[in-house]
Amino acid sequence: MSIKATxxxxxxxQNDGVIDRYAIGGAVAATFYLEPMATLDVDIFVSxxxxxxxxxxxxxxxxxxxxxxxxxxxxxYISVGDWPVQFLVPATPLELEAIAQARETDVEEVRTWVMxxxxxxxxxxxxxxxxxHARIVQFLEQGAVNRDRLNEVLARFGxxxxxxxxxxxxxxxxxx
Amino acid sequence: MSKPELRKHxxxxxxxxxxxLLDKLRNRSLAIAASRxxxxxxxxxxxxxxxxxxx
Numbered sequence: 001m002s003i004k005a006t007x008x009x010x011x012x013x014q015n016d017g018v019i020d021r022y023a024i025g026g027a028v029a030a031t032f033y034l035e036p037m038a039t040l041d042v043d044i045f046v047s048x049x050x051x052x053x054x055x056x057x058x059x060x061x062x063x064x065x066x067x068x069x070x071x072x073x074x075x076x077y078i079s080v081g082d083w084p085v086q087f088l089v090p091a092t093p094l095e096l097e098a099i100a101q102a103r104e105t106d107v108e109e110v111r112t113w114v115m116x117x118x119x120x121x122x123x124x125x126x127x128x129x130x131x132x133h134a135r136i137v138q139f140l141e142q143g144a145v146n147r148d149r150l151n152e153v154l155a156r157f158g159x160x161x162x163x164x165x166x167x168x169x170x171x172x173x174x175x176x
Numbered sequence: 177m178s179k180p181e182l183r184k185h186x187x188x189x190x191x192x193x194x195x196x197l198l199d200k201l202r203n204r205s206l207a208i209a210a211s212r213x214x215x216x217x218x219x220x221x222x223x224x225x226x227x228x229x230x231x
Contacts, residue, residue, distance in 0.1 A: 003195045028198065035186035036197040038205055082202070107192045114191075142187055 003028065003042060006080045007112045009066075010044055018065045019046040023102035023113045025088070025095075025123065030135055032105070032114045033144040041077060041084045045099050045115070048089065057089045094122055094157045118150040125159055125166060137170055 013019050023029070026043035048057060066078050077084035090096040098119035105114055115123070121139050124132035139145045154160050177185065186194070 002199050004192070028195075031194050031198060032191050033187070035183045036189075036194045036201060038201040039198065040202060040205065082199075105191055107195055142183070144187070 002081070003083055004107050004110055006042060006083045006085060007107060007110050009071075009080045010085070011111065013062065013065060016065070017049055018061050019087075020049045021099050021102070021113070022046045023099045023115045025098070025115050025120065027135075029114045029120055030139070032103075033117045033120075034138055034142055041086055043086050043088060045088045045090055045095055047096070047099055059087055059089065062087050092126065092157075094119070094126060094153070094159075097153075097156075098123060116149075117145045118153045121145050121150055122153045122157060122159055125154070125162055126157075128162075133166065133170060136166065140171070 007024075010019075010022060014022060023045050024032075024042065025045050026041075027037050027039035028042050031037060031039075046062070048061070063073060063078065066080065067073060072079045074084060077086050079085075088095075090099060098115045099113075101119065102113035102115050105112060117139060121136050124136050151160075154163050186197075189197075
């Protein structure tokens with residue numbers, strides 16, 4: 001089963017009211033803007049319906065929906081077809097905005113949403129693992145981010161100082 | 177085609193085409209991982225317990 005089929009399943013979950021908005025993040029989303037990069041899973045950031053303020057967020061409805069339809073749970077992933085999917089609720093205001101401002105696109109007539117390049121870079125900066133930094137460099141090298149919009153996102157979420165550190169460490173002497 | 181040109185070309189593909197490539201990349205990664213696992217099992221099977229090697 002392809003990623004397209006995985007997205008169809010996620011869309012069914014949305015139509016059935018199990019999830020509210022969603023946005024693809026991680027390497028699959030980065031592939032929207034860059035050349036395809038090998039990855040073994042799909043990160044789907046979801047906002048859940050009917051979430052009262054202060055109530056603990058639970059992914060149980062997603063797990064119940066999918067397991068009742070025969071999908072398997074493997075550690076933090078749910079195998080939807082061939083692809084392990086990690087459903088993530090936004091842990092930061094940045095991720096929340098990334099879902100809200102995700103770009104709508106389609107994959108052979110399957111409607112889906114992908115985080116903007118600027119949000120992906122900001123989230124990668126916030127996460128801060130070596131592979132995240134490498135991905136940021138890829139975005140910059142390929143001119144896939146709008147620097148003005150990126151600066152706005154970074155400023156909005158207090159990431160400018162971290163960005164300066166990143167630039168000093170990884171971009172010093174380059175054209176970026 | 178040079179490497180930067182190839183990267184540019186791949187980046188310019190439609191999302192649907194890129195996702196098909198991701199499917200292929202993942203299948204290849206899994207096949208490589210499976211063959212490595214098989215090789216490890218084979219090597220373990222052919223290991224110190226083989227009589228000719230114990231001699």
